[in-house]
Amino acid sequence: MSEPLRGVIVSHAAVAQALKSAVAAITGVEDALVSVSNEGCDSGALTARLTAAIAGQPAVLFVDLPGGSCLTSSIRLAKGNSDVALVTGVNLAMLLDFVFHRDLPPLEAARRAAEAGSRAIRTPAA
């Protein structure tokens, strides 16, 4: 793959921007992620924002919830497009893993990120 994957975080309100900032603060990687909020959008407007964020590049969409407007717009956009893969339940751990594995094909990168995110969900003893 000639071009590293782009990660697009898709969320309600300002969650996406906050996660993007946190990844940059922790890793110093500034250019791997783009944030998209559904604030003020119907499905058409959100699709337009997503299309602009992907910018025709191979991408993984990191969606906040496993349902709702962020997911439905993302799935519509990814349908039939092997250059775009999706992960739901975005968290900081999966994004931190993703930014260092952007040379993978989209689906493989999405699966890897999902596993990294899942491993971060624990209930440690206090």
Add this chain to the structure above:
Amino acid sequence: MSIVLYRIDDRLIHGQVVVGWGQPLRIGFIVLVDDAVRASEWEQDLHRMGVPPQIEVVFASAAEAAERLPEWEADPRPGIVLTGTIDALAALSSNSHRVKRINVGGIHHQPGRSERLRYVYLSDAEAAKLRALAAQGVEITAQDVPTARAVPLEEFA
């Protein structure tokens, strides 16, 4: 009456509907009245993804909704009837004469519309349609989530 909310929201089934309203109202079913979604199994699967399994989702065309509304109103479970457009809910209201209150939950920006509230954009024609519905005795308010103030129609249309 089993329908606890008639809502216009161009995002259709999404978090505010399922969680924001669905949790406090303890809804058992959502009726999505949308001809395009009714005609597409793929779109229906997409909309089901955001709904927990204990909540039934019914997809209906405008014509089906007018016919089945009495059945849904007789359902012992609280339910939400949802449309994506003013026209769809106005048609349901006119055809059934059963809609007493309408919640405007989200109508977003498109060319020809102007901002009335943060989450409500209307053209003059759409505002007139809402006023016409109100003139028929339907109480119309805008309220995106239950904890927000219910804004009376005269404040936004």
